Amino acid sequence: MNKILLLGDEAIALGAIDGGLSGVFAYPGTPSTEITEYIQASKEAKALGIKSEWSTNEKTAMETGIGMSYAGKKAMVCMKHVGLNVAADAFMNSAITGTNGGLVVVSADDPSMHSSQNEQDSRFYGKFAMIPILEPTNQQEAYNMAYYGLTLSEKFGTPVMIRVTTRLAHSRSGVERKERIPQNKMHLPGDHNQFILLPAMARKSYSGLLGKQSAFESDSETAGFNTFYDGDDKSLGIIACGLTYNYLIENFEEGKVPYPVLKIGQYPTPSAMVNSLYEAVDEILVLEEGAPLVEEMLRGLLNKGKKIRGRMEGSLPRAGELNPNLVAQALGMPVSEGYEIPSVIKGRPPVLCDGCPHIDSFEALNDAMKPFGRGHVFSDIGCYTLSALKPLESIDSCVDMGASITMAVGAAESGLSPAIAVIGDSTFTHSGMTGLLDAVVKQVAITVFILDNATVGMTGGQRSAALGRIEDICKGIGVEEAHIRVVKPLRRLHDENLAIYEEEIAYNGVSVIIPRRECVQTLSKRMKLKAFEKRNKK
Amino acid sequence: MHNHKQMKKDIILGGVGGQGILTIATTIGTAALLEGLYLKQSEVHGMSQRGGDVQAHLRISSKPIASDLIAAGKADMVISVEPMESLRYVNMLNKESGWLITSMNPFKNIPDYPTIEDLLKEIWKLPRYITIDAEKTAKDAGSIRAANIIILGAAAPFIGLKYESFEQAIRAIFAKKGDDIINMNLKALKMGFDYAQKHQ
Ligand SMILES: Cc1ncc(C[n+]2csc(CCOP(=O)(O)OP(=O)(O)O)c2C)c(N)n1
Ligand code: SF4
Numbered sequence: 001m002n003k004i005l006l007l008g009d010e011a012i013a014l015g016a017i018d019g020g021l022s023g024v025f026a027y028p029g030t031p032s033t034e035i036t037e038y039i040q041a042s043k044e045a046k047a048l049g050i051k052s053e054w055s056t057n058e059k060t061a062m063e064t065g066i067g068m069s070y071a072g073k074k075a076m077v078c079m080k081h082v083g084l085n086v087a088a089d090a091f092m093n094s095a096i097t098g099t100n101g102g103l104v105v106v107s108a109d110d111p112s113m114h115s116s117q118n119e120q121d122s123r124f125y126g127k128f129a130m131i132p133i134l135e136p137t138n139q140q141e142a143y144n145m146a147y148y149g150l151t152l153s154e155k156f157g158t159p160v161m162i163r164v165t166t167r168l169a170h171s172r173s174g175v176e177r178k179e180r181i182p183q184n185k186m187h188l189p190g191d192h193n194q195f196i197l198l199p200a201m202a203r204k205s206y207s208g209l210l211g212k213q214s215a216f217e218s219d220s221e222t223a224g225f226n227t228f229y230d231g232d233d234k235s236l237g238i239i240a241c242g243l244t245y246n247y248l249i250e251n252f253e254e255g256k257v258p259y260p261v262l263k264i265g266q267y268p269t270p271s272a273m274v275n276s277l278y279e280a281v282d283e284i285l286v287l288e289e290g291a292p293l294v295e296e297m298l299r300g301l302l303n304k305g306k307k308i309r310g311r312m313e314g315s316l317p318r319a320g321e322l323n324p325n326l327v328a329q330a331l332g333m334p335v336s337e338g339y340e341i342p343s344v345i346k347g348r349p350p351v352l353c354d355g356c357p358h359i360d361s362f363e364a365l366n367d368a369m370k371p372f373g374r375g376h377v378f379s380d381i382g383c384y385t386l387s388a389l390k391p392l393e394s395i396d397s398c399v400d401m402g403a404s405i406t407m408a409v410g411a412a413e414s415g416l417s418p419a420i421a422v423i424g425d426s427t428f429t430h431s432g433m434t435g436l437l438d439a440v441v442k443q444v445a446i447t448v449f450i451l452d453n454a455t456v457g458m459t460g461g462q463r464s465a466a467l468g469r470i471e472d473i474c475k476g477i478g479v480e481e482a483h484i485r486v487v488k489p490l491r492r493l494h495d496e497n498l499a500i501y502e503e504e505i506a507y508n509g510v511s512v513i514i515p516r517r518e519c520v521q522t523l524s525k526r527m528k529l530k531a532f533e534k535r536n537k538k
Numbered sequence: 539m540h541n542h543k544q545m546k547k548d549i550i551l552g553g554v555g556g557q558g559i560l561t562i563a564t565t566i567g568t569a570a571l572l573e574g575l576y577l578k579q580s581e582v583h584g585m586s587q588r589g590g591d592v593q594a595h596l597r598i599s600s601k602p603i604a605s606d607l608i609a610a611g612k613a614d615m616v617i618s619v620e621p622m623e624s625l626r627y628v629n630m631l632n633k634e635s636g637w638l639i640t641s642m643n644p645f646k647n648i649p650d651y652p653t654i655e656d657l658l659k660e661i662w663k664l665p666r667y668i669t670i671d672a673e674k675t676a677k678d679a680g681s682i683r684a685a686n687i688i689i690l691g692a693a694a695p696f697i698g699l700k701y702e703s704f705e706q707a708i709r710a711i712f713a714k715k716g717d718d719i720i721n722m723n724l725k726a727l728k729m730g731f732d733y734a735q736k737h738q
Contacts, residue, residue, distance in 0.1 A: 005567070005577065030583060114582075171580035171595075171606035172567070243606070250605035324609035336611030338636070339628040342660040344652040346622070350555065350590035351647060386588065390649075460583070 003174030009034035015146030020181035022073035023051035025061035028459035029080030030115035031169035032108035058083035062090040072187035074102040095129035102150035112321040121290030126161040133267040135242035225265035237281030244287035286310035357517035360489035368501040380404040382424035402431030425466040440478040453519040483511035552618035555587040568707035570598040641672035684726035691730020
C-alpha cells in the first residue's frame with residue numbers, strides 16, 4: 001500500500017476530505033493551522049468544491065460549521081485550544097442541538113506552551129459538552145479518526161471532538177488512505193425544532209443528549225480506538241491516552257510492555273475496560289498529555305482505592321509536555337542521559353524579523369510614551385507581542401485575543417491616562433471590533449493602534465479578514481473620521497509619525513492610529529512567487 | 539527499494555528559526571523513504587520560528603517507530619547549522635556513539651552571544667564531532683545558500699544511507715528550481731561529504 005508522508009494536522013485534513021467533508025471552518029492558531037492550510041492547498045479538495053476560506057474568529061467558524069451541519073453536509077471546525085474558549089458558546093450549544101450533517105471539532109492543545117499563553121486541556125471541554133472525544137496516537141490514527149469521526153457524528157447526531165497536541169500535529173509520518181466517501185447532498189433536518197433552543201425545546205434536546213451518553217460509552221468500549229494489551233506483570237497497570245502510548249512503548253524492546261496496558265483514544269472514558277484493568281493489577285499509572293483528567297476521575301475525591309499514579313499524584317510532572325524519559329522515570333526504569341549542556345549556551349528567544357514594520361511602530365510609541373513612564377500600553381496577541389521583550393519593552397499586557405482595547409477601556413474608566421491599546425489587524429477583526437464599539441459608546445479616552453501588516457503574521461502569513469477594511473470598520477463603529485490616522489511605519493518617518501502619535505494620545509476621546517506596512521515575510525514570499533511566475537512564462 | 543537488515547538513526551536537528559533546518563530534514567527523510575525505511579519527523583512551527591532556537595527530531599528505522607520524540611541520551615547525531623545551537627542539544631546525544639556535526643558560523647541575534655572560541659572549545663571536547671565552515675564551503679560550491687546542504691553532506695557519512703539516495707533526494711526536492719540549482723546543491727553535498735571523510 002502506498003503511504004503518504006503527512007503531519008498529524010495534514011492527516012486530519014486528508015482523513016476529513018476522504019470522509020466526505022464539504023467544508024472546513026477555522027481561524028489560524030498554532031498547532032492547528034496546517035489542517036486548514038492543507039485543504040486550501042489540495043487540488044483534490046478544490047475539485048470537490050470543499051469550502052476552506054478562513055473565518056474571522058473561532059466563534060464564527062464554529063457557527064458556520066453548525067450551519068453546514070444543519071444543511072445536511074459534513075463540516076469540520078479547527079482551532080487551537082484557546083480558540084475553543086472563543087467558540088465555547090456555540091460549541092456547548094451545538095452539543096444540545098445535535099447535528100444533521102456530521103460535525104467534527106478539532107481542538108489542538110499546546111502542552112509546554114510552545115506558542116500559547118496557557119496549556120488548557122480540551123478534553124475537559126468535550127467532557128463538559130458531553131460529546132465523544134477522539135484522541136489519536138499517531139498520524140495514521142489522526143487520519144482514521146477524522147475519517148471515522150464525521151460518520152460517528154452522523155450516527156449519533158452529535159458533534160465529535162478530535163483532540164490533538166502539538167507533538168503529533170507537527171510530526172510527520174506515513175499514512176495510508178481509505179476509499180473516499182462521497183459528500184452529502186444538502187438536506188434540512190427532519191425535526192424542524194432541532195436547532196431552536198428555546199427553553200421548552202432545549203429541555204427536550206438536553207434530555208436527548210443525556211439519553212445518548214450510554215451509547216457514546218458503549219461505542220468507546222467497542223469501536224476499536226480503545227485497546228487492551230495484557231501483560232504478565234500485574235504489579236502495575238498502565239492507562240496511556242493518545243500519543244503517550246508511544247512514549248510508553250518506546251521504552252521497551254520491540255515495544256513489548258510487561259504490564260497490562262489500556263490505550264485510550266476515545267472518550268467518554270471506557271469504564272468497563274478501566275474497571276477490568278483495575279481489578280487485575282496492584283496499582284495504576286495514568287499517562288496523559290495535558291491535565292490529569294483520567295487520573296482525577298480514577299482517584300475520585302476520596303482516593304480510597306488502589307494507588308493511582310500520574311501527574312496529579314506526582315510520578316509525572318503536573319505541567320508541560322511528556323516525553324519518553326519522563327515516562328521511563330515514572331516506571332522506575334533507568335533514564336538515559338546525554339552530555340551536560342555547557343554553561344556558555346545562552347537563551348535565544350524569538351524576535352521580530354529584521355525590517356518588521358512593528359519595530360518602527362513601537363520605536364515611535366516608546367518615544368511618545370516617554371513622558372508617562374511604563375504601565376499604559378495594553379497589547380494583544382500576535383508578532384507584535386514580542387515587543388514585550390528586550391530591546392523594545394513597549395507593552396504591559398497580553399491576555400487573550402481582543403483584550404487590548406477592552407482592558408484599555410477598563411483602565412481608562414479607572415482613571416488611567418493615557419490608556420493605549422495596541423492590536424494587530426487580524427486580531428482587531430477577530431475580537432477587537434466589539435471592544436472598540438464599547439469604547440465609543442462609553443466615550444472613554446483611549447488611543448488604539450491597529451498595526452496593519454496586511455496579514456496574520458504570527459501563524460505564518462494567512463489572509464487577514466481586515467485587509468482593506470479597517471478605516472471603514474472604525475468609521476462605521478463611530479470613531480470620528482478626524483481621529484482615524486494612517487501612518488507608514490518607517491524609520492525615516494519617525495518624527496512625523498511621533499507627532500501624530502502625540503496628537504492623538506493628547507486627544508480626549510477615542511482615536512485610532514493605523515501604522516500600515518506589509519509584513520516583510522509575506523512581502524518576500526510574494527516577490528519570490530512573482531519572480532518564479534515570470535521565469536516560467538519566459 | 540533497498541533492503542536494510544537492521545537500521546535505526548535518531549537525529550536531532552538544531553538551528554535558529556528561519557535558517558531552514560527543515561530542508562535538511564526533508565532531504566534525509568526523502569532519502570530514507572527511497573530506501574524503504576520508516577520515518578518520523580517532529581518539526582517546529584509557530585512562535586519560535588521568529589529567530590528563536592528551533593529543533594527537529596528525525597527518526598529513521600527499518601522497523602516501525604513509536605515515539606515522535608527522541609529520548610535524551612539516545613540521539614545518534616546532532617546536526618546543527620549553528621555552533622551554539624549544536625551545543626544546546628548535547629544532552630540528547632548518546633554518549634557511547636553519538637556524533638555532533640555543526641557549522642562553525644555563528645548566528646548572532648542576541649546581545650550576550652558567547653565567543654566562537656568558547657563554543658568550539660566545548661564542541662571539541664566531545665569524542666565525535668565534525669565542525670565545518672559551511673558558509674565558506676558553500677560559497678566555493680556556488681552559493682552561500684547551499685550552506686545547509688554542506689552540513690547535510692558533512693553528516694551523510696554517519697547517517698547510514700547510501701550516498702546516491704541523498705543525491706536522488708536533492709534532485710527530487712530541487713526539481714522545480716532547475717538544473718543549475720540542482721547541480722550546485724549536488725556539488726555542495728559532495729564537498730561537505732568529502733570534508734567529513736577527511737576530518738572524522
Ligand atoms: C483565540 C486565539 N486564536 C488564535 C490564536 C493564535 N494567534 C495568535 S496571534 C494570531 C494572529 C495575529 O495576527 P495579527 O493580529 O494580524 O498580528 P501579526 O502577528 O500579523 O503581527 C493568532 C491567530 C490565539 N492566540 N488565540
Ligand atoms: S512575520 Fe512579519 S509581522 Fe511577524 S515579525 Fe516577521 S515581519 Fe514582523
